[in-house]
Amino acid sequence: xxxxPERWRPLFPITASTTxxxxxxxxxxxxxxxxxxxxxxxxxATRGVRAWAEGWWEMPVIAGNVLGRLMNAPKDSVxxxxxxxxxxxxxxxxxxxxxxxxxxxxxxQEFPTNMYVWEGFRKLGARIEVVPTDGIExxxxxxxxxxxERTKIVPLSHVCFKSxxxxxxxxxxxxxxxxxxxxxxxxYQSLGTVPFDVQQLxxxxxxxxxxxxxxGGPGAGYLYVRPDLVDSLEPRITGWAAHAAPFAFETGPxxxxxxxxxxxxxxxxxxSFMAATAGYEAVxxxxxxxxxxxxQALTTRLREEVLEAGFTVNSPExxxxxxxxLTVGLRPDEDAPAFVRALEARGILVxxxxxxxxRVSPHFYTLxxxxxxxxxxxxxxxxxxxxxxxLNQKAAY
Numbered sequence: 001x002x003x004x005p006e007r008w009r010p011l012f013p014i015t016a017s018t019t020x021x022x023x024x025x026x027x028x029x030x031x032x033x034x035x036x037x038x039x040x041x042x043x044x045a046t047r048g049v050r051a052w053a054e055g056w057w058e059m060p061v062i063a064g065n066v067l068g069r070l071m072n073a074p075k076d077s078v079x080x081x082x083x084x085x086x087x088x089x090x091x092x093x094x095x096x097x098x099x100x101x102x103x104x105x106x107x108x109q110e111f112p113t114n115m116y117v118w119e120g121f122r123k124l125g126a127r128i129e130v131v132p133t134d135g136i137e138x139x140x141x142x143x144x145x146x147x148x149e150r151t152k153i154v155p156l157s158h159v160c161f162k163s164x165x166x167x168x169x170x171x172x173x174x175x176x177x178x179x180x181x182x183x184x185x186x187x188y189q190s191l192g193t194v195p196f197d198v199q200q201l202x203x204x205x206x207x208x209x210x211x212x213x214x215x216g217g218p219g220a221g222y223l224y225v226r227p228d229l230v231d232s233l234e235p236r237i238t239g240w241a242a243h244a245a246p247f248a249f250e251t252g253p254x255x256x257x258x259x260x261x262x263x264x265x266x267x268x269x270x271x272s273f274m275a276a277t278a279g280y281e282a283v284x285x286x287x288x289x290x291x292x293x294x295x296q297a298l299t300t301r302l303r304e305e306v307l308e309a310g311f312t313v314n315s316p317e318x319x320x321x322x323x324x325x326l327t328v329g330l331r332p333d334e335d336a337p338a339f340v341r342a343l344e345a346r347g348i349l350v351x352x353x354x355x356x357x358x359r360v361s362p363h364f365y366t367l368x369x370x371x372x373x374x375x376x377x378x379x380x381x382x383x384x385x386x387x388x389x390x391l392n393q394k395a396a397y
Contacts, residue, residue: 003286003294008365011282012215019348019370024164024189024325024361027215032278040271056270060241061261063273064222066280067214070288071187071206072197073224079260080273083221084188086237087207088117088155090223090263091184093236095152097125101180103151107131107138109160114186118155126152135355136163137316143167144175151181158196159189159323162356164315166194166323173203188212192279193295193324193363195288204229213324213363214283216276219269223260230260239265283364291364295324298362298371302326305375310382314357325361327353328378334387341390342381348374 009015012028020028043051055062064078081087102125104118118128127150131143138160147154154176159166169185176183184205190196191206192213198206206224210216225233234256240246241264244257256262283291296319303313303326312329316322330336336352343350343358352358358378362371381387 003290003364005294005365005367008282008286009367012365015365017347019373021360021362021366021370021374022349022351023215023363024161024212024323024359025351026218027192027212027279027363028365029217030215030278030282032282033215033217033275036274036278037271040274056268059270059273060264060268063220063277063280064260066277066284067210067222068224069284070191070214070280071224072199073206074199074227077227077230077260078222078224079263080268080276081221081223081264082219082269082272084111084186084207084209085113085117086265087221087223088114088184090235090237090265091153091155091205091207091233092117092121092126094233097121097127097152101150101152103127103129103148105129105131105143105146105151105154105181106156107133107143107160109133109135109138109162109165110155110157111161111186111188114155114157136314137165137321138167140168140171144171147172147175147179147181149179151176151179153182153184155184155186157186157189158191159187159194161189162314162353162359163327164189164323164325164359166190166316166321169196169203170201173201177202189323189325192283192288193291195292198224198226202226210276210279214276215279215363217272217279219272220276223263225260225263227259230262231258233262235263235265237265238262241265241267286364292324294364295362296320298366298368299324299326301368302360302362302371302375305372306378309375309379311378312357324363325359327357327359329357334382335391338387338390338393339378339381341393342387343374343377345390346377348377350374 011030014028060079063080068078182204188208210220242262244255314327314329340352
């Protein structure tokens with residue numbers, strides 16, 4: 001299967017008016033998402049309270065099964081939540097840090113929200129070990145050496161959010177399991193553009209969100225837990241949706257449901273979950289392997305053009321060692337936010353991260369010529385100093 005971006009562009013209206021290269025931040029909205037939201041409002045309008053029993057209550061698992069196909073997750077092993085901050089907190093409260101096995105290992109390239117959650121558990125005995133990197137690639141041997149018999153969990157990004165380095169997840173899982181540790185793989189920057197199979201990996205847990213490559217919009221984080229592991233977990237962040245009999249309205253301590261439902265808490269965000277499935281379905285139809293091949297071809301071409309134009313690249317050189325994004329470096333005297341705003345004024349959407357550069361992410365609806373246009377404008381902004389016109393302006397996103 002090969003990607004034909006022209007086939008997919010009508011499904012994503014923003015591509016008709018914008019060079020959309022910011023998919024690592026917010027994937028383009030498919031027209032079918034509006035259909036899903038109309039379905040929700042129609043249910044609410046015509047079925048009222050009956051809608052809860054007609055699919056709303058089960059929506060975290062229903063939508064989870066749609067998403068689960070993208071990582072070959074077994075049926076009923078994925079649930080949707082609001083976001084990864086909540087998911088990470090739920091997982092952390094399942095763990096006991098009072099004994100000698102109390103270490104949490106991750107790298108200095110993790111997204112800050114994940115660090116904030118784990119840092120909060122120092123008060124409960126967690127010992128955090130942050131493995132330093134060069135800011136672009138992760139020294140895998142150094143990471144693996146940090147995972148030892150005292151390690152409780154390795155919450156790790158599959159693809160780093162700044163440099164987009166692709167971590168060897170299989171090596172991490174194998175080492176963690178050798179020493180009796182768990183792995184929570186954050187696939188926020190990989191699922192939808194990097195193929196992987198949770199069953200082949202043997203990974204314990206996977207989390208992420210639908211905002212980016214999945215084109216599912218905000219408010220739909222996902223959590224996979226290995227089926228033979230899930231019933232041993234008892235999250236202290238919980239709620240009635242995780243109860244074995246939620247509509248019995250029992251009082252007293254939590255009596256957890258069997259399986260993945262025990263990882264839920266309160267009432268589900270039904271419209272967000274329904275809308276997100278539109279993106280999942282589009283990505284599934286296009287095929288993640290085909291998307292990966294197209295992405296590697298585009299980012300390889302982009303890297304060559306960027307370097308030829310005199311810019312640097314703060315992402316791994318080899319396409320098999322990076323996700324779907326390329327980070328373009330600027331000179332120390334150049335202002336990345338100003339460049340982003342100047343590009344936006346030309347109809348090109350990208351973004352930037354401090355001490356990294358401009359993040360550029362084509363997807364399966366991106367045309368090769370759009371990347372060439374991006375480079376041409378970038379060169380013009382530098383050579384004519386036009387980026388300076390956008391200094392000190394308020395960022396739109």
